[in-house]
Amino acid sequence: MELRPEEKAWFEAEGEKLAFKGTPYYLALASESEALRRQVVPRSAELEFLDSESPDPLSEEIHSPLPRMVHRYRNRIALLLTDSCALHCRHCFRRSFTGKNHRNLTTSECEQVIDYVNSHPEVQEILITGGDPLTLSTGYLRDILGRFRGGLTNQNIIFRMATRVPAVLPDRIDQELLDLLKENHPLWMVIQFNHPDELTHDSRSALKRIREAGIPMVNQSVLLSGINDDSDILAALFQQLLAEGVKPYYLFQGDLARGTSHFRAPLERGWKIMDELRLKVSGLALPTYAVDLPGGGGKIPLSRSLLVEEREEGYVFKNSEESKELYIYPREDR
Numbered sequence: 001m002e003l004r005p006e007e008k009a010w011f012e013a014e015g016e017k018l019a020f021k022g023t024p025y026y027l028a029l030a031s032e033s034e035a036l037r038r039q040v041v042p043r044s045a046e047l048e049f050l051d052s053e054s055p056d057p058l059s060e061e062i063h064s065p066l067p068r069m070v071h072r073y074r075n076r077i078a079l080l081l082t083d084s085c086a087l088h089c090r091h092c093f094r095r096s097f098t099g100k101n102h103r104n105l106t107t108s109e110c111e112q113v114i115d116y117v118n119s120h121p122e123v124q125e126i127l128i129t130g131g132d133p134l135t136l137s138t139g140y141l142r143d144i145l146g147r148f149r150g151g152l153t154n155q156n157i158i159f160r161m162a163t164r165v166p167a168v169l170p171d172r173i174d175q176e177l178l179d180l181l182k183e184n185h186p187l188w189m190v191i192q193f194n195h196p197d198e199l200t201h202d203s204r205s206a207l208k209r210i211r212e213a214g215i216p217m218v219n220q221s222v223l224l225s226g227i228n229d230d231s232d233i234l235a236a237l238f239q240q241l242l243a244e245g246v247k248p249y250y251l252f253q254g255d256l257a258r259g260t261s262h263f264r265a266p267l268e269r270g271w272k273i274m275d276e277l278r279l280k281v282s283g284l285a286l287p288t289y290a291v292d293l294p295g296g297g298g299k300i301p302l303s304r305s306l307l308v309e310e311r312e313e314g315y316v317f318k319n320s321e322e323s324k325e326l327y328i329y330p331r332e333d334r
């Protein structure tokens with residue numbers, strides 16, 4: 001792939017950066033698709049940090065009672081098993097953790113999490129994330145899942161495996177992995193496809209293998225300026241995902257991660273796209289447009305009923321109908 005000047009400038013620049021990482025599979029597709037290229041090849045725009053951006057845009061650190069465990073919502077925890085991913089998405093919101101050569105979750109940390117969950121019976125779901133947990137060996141995943149199933153008092157706890165692997169490294173979805181995931185029912189796969197060009201013969205057959213193993217799947221897309229901020233593109237993506245047995249779950253407004261402002265579409269564009277999508281796809285194919293409010297406000301549907309007012313500096317939201325706290329999502333018109 002011949003680099004363009006703005007891509008070359010990123011590789012030549014010094015400073016804090018999320019390393020470049022791609023899979024041969026995805027890079028081959030990216031050489032033919034501008035939408036995929038922008039998701040994997042860094043550009044100099046990533047070197048621009050805005051005051052409104054943060055290394056920890058979701059305030060995960062203050063909600064981490066144990067190392068690598070985030071407990072922000074009452075009934076679920078997120079577990080950061082590894083910082084490794086198959087590919088580094090240039091829009092990654094966890095970029096200050098991703099790809100920084102941290103060790104994987106240790107056995108003793110896993111035991112601490114089990115004790116924590118057993119003493120917090122309100123926790124009903126464990127989100128297994130990272131990084132990308134499917135970059136770990138099947139043996140390691142078997143050990144971790146086995147420890148949970150063996151040690152948790154609540155035997156009905158639901159696992160959610162968050163992964164980009166079906167879109168970027170579909171061959172990883174092999175029979176050994178599927179057998180393990182199947183044994184750990186109830187388990188959902190939360191995948192990330194952002195553009196119809198990611199739905200290739202190979203990724204579709206990975207989705208088919210998951211589907212035929214009986215593992216339910218939902219998709220979380222990120223609204224990405226210049227990539228998928230168009231209702232025709234998203235309608236095609238969601239319709240095709242639905243046909244593959246994947247429910248479009250969330251369309252996320254970009255988080256305020258440092259160096260990602262060039263990916264964020266203005267909220268007005270997101271609202272307009274959702275209005276158009278409602279006319280183009282069924283309710284089943286329609287995800288919820290959502291944002292993680294800056295300042296630890298948590299995830300909310302971007303419904304106008306939670307919008308309190310518009311100010312020059314941004315949109316003022318509350319995070320529930322009853323809430324008295326207000327959170328500002330900045331206005332970044334472009």
Ligand code: SF4
Pocket residue numbers: 084085086087088089091092093094095098130131132163164
């Ligand atoms: S797979 Fe997830 S954690 Fe990894 S780079 Fe992409 S968005 Fe970030």
